[in-house]
Amino acid sequence: MSVNIKDVAKKSGVSTATVSHVINGTRFVSDVTKQKVQKAMAALNYHPNLIARSLRCKKSKTIGLIVPTVNEGAPDFFYMSVAQGIQHYIKKQGYHLIFSSYNNESDEEEQIQVFNTKCIDGLILAPTNSLREKVRNHTLFGDYPIVYVDRKMRNQPGDAILIDNQEGVFEAVQHMIHKGHTRIGFISSERGENTSDERFQGYLKALSKYGIPIDTNLIKSGPSNFETGVQLTRDLLESQKVTALFIANNTLTMGAIHYLQHKKIDIPNDLAVIGYDDYEWTKVTTPFLSVIKQPAFEVGEKAAEILLSKINKQNSDYHDYRLKPYFISRESC
Amino acid sequence: MSVNIKDVAKKSGVSTATVSHVINGTRFVSDVTKQKVQKAMAALNYHPNLIARSLRCKKSKTIGLIVPTVNEGAPDFFYMSVAQGIQHYIKKQGYHLIFSSYNNESDEEEQIQVFNTKCIDGLILAPTNSLREKVRNHTLFGDYPIVYVDRKMRNQPGDAILIDNQEGVFEAVQHMIHKGHTRIGFISSERGENTSDERFQGYLKALSKYGIPIDTNLIKSGPSNFETGVQLTRDLLESQKVTALFIANNTLTMGAIHYLQHKKIDIPNDLAVIGYDDYEWTKVTTPFLSVIKQPAFEVGEKAAEILLSKINKQNSDYHDYRLKPYFISRESC
């Protein structure tokens, strides 16, 4: 069925070497033979077999992506945007993406193992912390470059594309302060995670810059789910007088907004609100929600860019890249 | 760096053939040699090179997925769920997914071309209509099985996993009728698309089943975007008296909901509402929105199942599979 380079060579009366060089432009071929070859390729509808090429060149032009899935069935919007960003970048360079997701730590390791046999040229990975130990002991990875996204394993060499969590929150809270707010509530997911801690630092930094005292009663945190968002918001509003509320997590933001709408609280007059992550639904609320938008697509693009430069050995030193979130000012603050 | 089958053969003092047969269990190997080989593989941390295997066996254990992207950067939730479903199924069988998206029709063709050279074992495709012509003329596809999802090219042999659009809408509208509504507005994306037409049929079917006359003033359609959703809803409510509203498209639903919340219309007392697609934001609205949920994950699973059975030649006749949407009854109707 499939036509190969020998067929083309025979049809155009040249050697396979010449055909190959015509395809890749890897050495000079006279115009006449070049045209003969091209005509033959067109006539036979020839397409080079990338697998054979991969075998010979030891380059698969494929990179892997491994990310966590929060819950089976519901794709994680953040990582999907990252994937899109990667796609967008690598497509231009003729690379392909195979991606895989894990829902627990042993699964994560297994996915990596599988990728190792796939001869990927590079890997983009959002790792769990538990991976760190395993990496040290075994030789978990193959000899391809790795770029971490969103999270990073400490004490592990490698590039990482991270989000400047502190900066985004700082900007948002500062914006609140500029609007005259001093009693600003802060709701986040459980402390102890990197991202959550960094966001909290942004809150503190903004308050201290403007000399606003920190009131721990205005600071709430809990597990990242809808109900907790509702609960923490209720707790906060019922016990404290606040004029502004920052929620540093998307799921919690959803819970908070639901509570506020349910209570018919007038946003932004009674309460100014800024949420986290610019997902589609922020345009459904009344008024439109101001948010911190994570540059997920850009993270993907940057990760792809760095990875490809590593693959092509254009640079060799490791860096952390911190991309700044956008503050999207809409009507809720 | 990488260790190959020869190294294993040498280390264990057997031929590469024997090693291969140990790996694949393709012929009898005595227990002693089998253990020698396995020990050697473990000692060398050997993993077979899947690319070499693919070349020899002409099977890549990889399937392709090509879907449209509505707008660069924002992943399409529906297709992402489909992808998850595919992943979920094929992972168990040791297959991999490479996926790609197109944003216009020429791009679509190009993606297919690229996949052809990748030696995929099968393809899952959400095609545009325009593809139909091209398929007839050229030989666009390779000789791998294809499964269509969500949309189908008419008069084209192949399996298709579709969503029973009519049934979902029928059920929702019937639910409205059971609640006593007779003046039910219907908003959808532009007529002429398969999905849109089918959904409209569901609306008609429900009304006619209960002998409710069709009032064309209650039926609106327009391009699928937020502003149109707002606009059509306003047009409808300002000119007509309706007690219930069905919106047969997710983006339009968002616009509609925004308008209704902005106008402080009491849902479901002043107006009962059912929307389309069960995305996260439906839990943000007050009250929670009742919706038709498309079984996207299941579509992916089914598509993968059918494709793999075709790859393994377990069945050879073409079928259309129509998966029923879920009607999720919450508080808005």
Place this chain on the structure above:
DNA sequence: AATAAATTTGTAAACGATTGCAAAAATAAA
């Protein structure tokens, strides 16, 4: 016209696995 230099192409060995064919080793039969 003979030789040197430059231009253009071809030959054949990789890449790392699988597998048809046949040979070696072990056992059974004579």
Place this chain on the structure above:
DNA sequence: TTTATTTTTGCAATCGTTTACAAATTTATT
């Protein structure tokens, strides 16, 4: 012990490319 049979293994071709090396062809020089 020799031969026949069965069990177990190895040889080498193959998949479709790329590429080092060398050969053929053309052009330039004397």
